[in-house]
Amino acid sequence: MTDHPRRSLIAVVDDDRRVLESLEILLESADCDVRLFSSPTALLESGCLREIDGLISDVGMPVMDGFDLVRVVHEARPGLPVFLVTGRPDLLNRPRRDGPGHYRLFKKPFNGQDLLTAVADALRGPGPPRS
Amino acid sequence: MQPTATIVSEEQELILSTLAPGPAQRRLAFAVVLGMLIVFGLITAGPLASLRTRPITAFVPAYATAMFVCDSITAILLFAQFSILRSRATLVIASGYVFSALILIPWILTFPGVFAPTGLIGGLQSTSWLYFFQHAGFPLFVVGYALSREAGFTTRIWQGSMRAAVALSVAWTTALVSAVAFLCTAGEALLPRVVLNSVHLSPLWPYAGAPVAAMSVVALIVLWRRHRSTLDLWLMVVMCLYTCEIPLSYYPMPFRFSIGWYSVRAFGFLSSTLVLIVLLFEIKTLYAKLLGAMLAQRREREARLMTGDAVAATIAHEVNQPLTSMVASADAGFRFLDRSVPNLERAKEAFQRIAEDGHRAGEVVGSIRAIFKTDARTRTPLDVNEIIREALALERTDLRKHRILVEAEWSAHLPEVRGDRVQVQQVLLNLITNAIHAMAAEDEPRVLCLKSEAHQGDGVIVSVADTGAGISARDLDRIFTPLFTTKSDGMGMGLSICRAIIEAHYGRLSVAPNTPRGAIFQFTLHA
Numbered sequence: 001m002t003d004h005p006r007r008s009l010i011a012v013v014d015d016d017r018r019v020l021e022s023l024e025i026l027l028e029s030a031d032c033d034v035r036l037f038s039s040p041t042a043l044l045e046s047g048c049l050r051e052i053d054g055l056i057s058d059v060g061m062p063v064m065d066g067f068d069l070v071r072v073v074h075e076a077r078p079g080l081p082v083f084l085v086t087g088r089p090d091l092l093n094r095p096r097r098d099g100p101g102h103y104r105l106f107k108k109p110f111n112g113q114d115l116l117t118a119v120a121d122a123l124r125g126p127g128p129p130r131s
Numbered sequence: 132m133q134p135t136a137t138i139v140s141e142e143q144e145l146i147l148s149t150l151a152p153g154p155a156q157r158r159l160a161f162a163v164v165l166g167m168l169i170v171f172g173l174i175t176a177g178p179l180a181s182l183r184t185r186p187i188t189a190f191v192p193a194y195a196t197a198m199f200v201c202d203s204i205t206a207i208l209l210f211a212q213f214s215i216l217r218s219r220a221t222l223v224i225a226s227g228y229v230f231s232a233l234i235l236i237p238w239i240l241t242f243p244g245v246f247a248p249t250g251l252i253g254g255l256q257s258t259s260w261l262y263f264f265q266h267a268g269f270p271l272f273v274v275g276y277a278l279s280r281e282a283g284f285t286t287r288i289w290q291g292s293m294r295a296a297v298a299l300s301v302a303w304t305t306a307l308v309s310a311v312a313f314l315c316t317a318g319e320a321l322l323p324r325v326v327l328n329s330v331h332l333s334p335l336w337p338y339a340g341a342p343v344a345a346m347s348v349v350a351l352i353v354l355w356r357r358h359r360s361t362l363d364l365w366l367m368v369v370m371c372l373y374t375c376e377i378p379l380s381y382y383p384m385p386f387r388f389s390i391g392w393y394s395v396r397a398f399g400f401l402s403s404t405l406v407l408i409v410l411l412f413e414i415k416t417l418y419a420k421l422l423g424a425m426l427a428q429r430r431e432r433e434a435r436l437m438t439g440d441a442v443a444a445t446i447a448h449e450v451n452q453p454l455t456s457m458v459a460s461a462d463a464g465f466r467f468l469d470r471s472v473p474n475l476e477r478a479k480e481a482f483q484r485i486a487e488d489g490h491r492a493g494e495v496v497g498s499i500r501a502i503f504k505t506d507a508r509t510r511t512p513l514d515v516n517e518i519i520r521e522a523l524a525l526e527r528t529d530l531r532k533h534r535i536l537v538e539a540e541w542s543a544h545l546p547e548v549r550g551d552r553v554q555v556q557q558v559l560l561n562l563i564t565n566a567i568h569a570m571a572a573e574d575e576p577r578v579l580c581l582k583s584e585a586h587q588g589d590g591v592i593v594s595v596a597d598t599g600a601g602i603s604a605r606d607l608d609r610i611f612t613p614l615f616t617t618k619s620d621g622m623g624m625g626l627s628i629c630r631a632i633i634e635a636h637y638g639r640l641s642v643a644p645n646t647p648r649g650a651i652f653q654f655t656l657h658a
Contacts, residue, residue: 029466112462
């Protein structure tokens with residue numbers, strides 16, 4: 001990603017401050033710019049939805065969960081790369097009204113390198129990789 | 132919680148025969164009696180006296196059928212109540228309603244103009260005499276009810292089978308009605324002439340009617356003197372209606388199908404349905420309470436099973452958060468070090484973060500331990516047998532569903548042990564639930580055996596034995612370790628939490644094979 005002309009801006013949403021900060025340092029180690037939000041609402045109200053290149057969000061959160069957030073975000077930014085992380089994969093099977101949306105799911109604790117690779121691949125876009 | 136006491140008081144609270152009537156019920160009963168007196172006054176002295184009514188022969192069988200059905204249903208409901216309470220008084224009043232229903236059969240058969248111009252059986256006098264016997268007989272049952280209740284309502288006299296008691300009562304009542312019917316039909320010629328023809332009553336009628344009405348008055352007085360329950364209250368109203376019926380049949384117009392006669396039928400129908408309505412209302416209330424209690428019990432059971440997967444999932448989540456943070460920070464740290472020019476400051480920051488998360492995970496584990504640590508405040512003297520009884524009651528539905536036979540062998544003289552009542556119960560519930568799961572897939576007989584014994588003088592040993600698949604020798608060592616499970620949907624936290632609880636009580640939780648198959652889990656508690 002170091003060859004990317006502009007530093008990517010990634011938004012991270014998690015209601016756990018320490019997870020949030022660890023993701024910040026992980027993304028910074030890959031030379032990304034990071035914006036942290038403690039809730040989906042905080043992200044939606046910040047107005048930076050237009051600027052971000054990718055979103056990493058927790059699934060289990062009060063009021064609005066990660067799936068709700070994906071739905072709202074994709075209405076405003078279709079095709080925005082989204083990565084959901086969850087500590088309760090057992091809860092993913094419950095039926096949901098809305099469709100699955102486009103996202104990749106990571107189980108906590110996830111391998112940091114795998115997440116960074118996935119983010120980098122997604123930011124490069126669906127076309128042939130740049131040289 | 133004192134479940135035994137609760138059950139007794141609720142039983143008293145829910146059964147009509149014991150429940151004291153509230154002010155609203157008293158007011159309603161008073162209003163019924165008042166309304167009846169107004170109708171009585173309007174007909175005997177007031178403007179309705181001259182009202183002419185037509186004879187409607189079809190009214191008679193319709194009336195008799197309705198009365199028969201109402202009285203029979205009332206009798207069935209009261210017999211059902213008897214089978215719960217085993218009170219002789221309830222049996223007597225139920226028989227009274229059987230009597231009241233059965234006597235309608237000869238009454239309708241003798242009624243002139245219904246099945247035959249002069250009645251299908253008996254003679255001219257039969258109908259009125261059957262009416263008198265009914266109105267003298269039922270108050271006698273009421274008196275019998277009041278007096279046998281006085282002898283001690285809660286003394287459960289009948290020790291034999293409920294069915295036999297009910298059958299015997301019905302048989303006796305049927306015999307009594309048959310005898311009365313025989314007297315009034317075959318012996319019709321011997322009875323005083325109380326009617327002149329198929330419509331008009333004779334001047335002799337009041338002389339026979341007065342003592343019959345007196346029976347109702349006696350019953351009313353007996354009930355008044357010792358009335359306590361809702362059933363008593365409404366039987367008093369019924370006796371008031373009975374008392375009014377007799378004069379209303381004769382005054383002001385001594386013939387059938389008069390306004391008075393129709394009113395008497397209306398009174399009769401009202402008196403027949405009053406207790407039925409009250410019983411149905413009681414059943415409705417009871418049903419609502421029963422449903423509420425069942426739902427509450429299910430909720431309670433689910434809440435107590437919190438030691439199982441729900442707590443395990445919460446713990447998993449709490450531990451998972453710092454782990455996630457640690458792994459992410461470690462990856463970040465390596466990346467900062469792996470750069471062509473290592474960023475030592477940021478790497479240090481990442482490693483600092485890992486250390487902090489490690490401490491946080493430690494705190495989570497410590498707080499989990501604290502949940503199961505019992506201190507002096509929560510340790511109370513335990514009635515181990517009571518806890519076993521309660522746990523079995525909570526699991527009753529599942530035990531029945533899987534057709535599991537429960538054997539309980541509890542020692543009556545156990546040394547007093549102390550502990551956290553809720554936690555000990557959670558252990559027991561977990562062990563019983565495991566036993567049920569172990570046996571569910573096995574062939575019958577499925578036997579769950581719970582035993583309490585004294586242990587080393589001051590302790591108690593509780594064992595839960597099942598006839599399930601048992602535990603293989605290989606698994607015996609691992610069974611109490613967290614995350615070990617043989618259930619497809621389990622998290623394997625149940626037994627390790629059980630052991631943590633028992634060890635916090637300075638006891639031991641162990642497992643041994645049962646013979647010929649299954650497993651025995653045992654735990655000890657101390658003073």
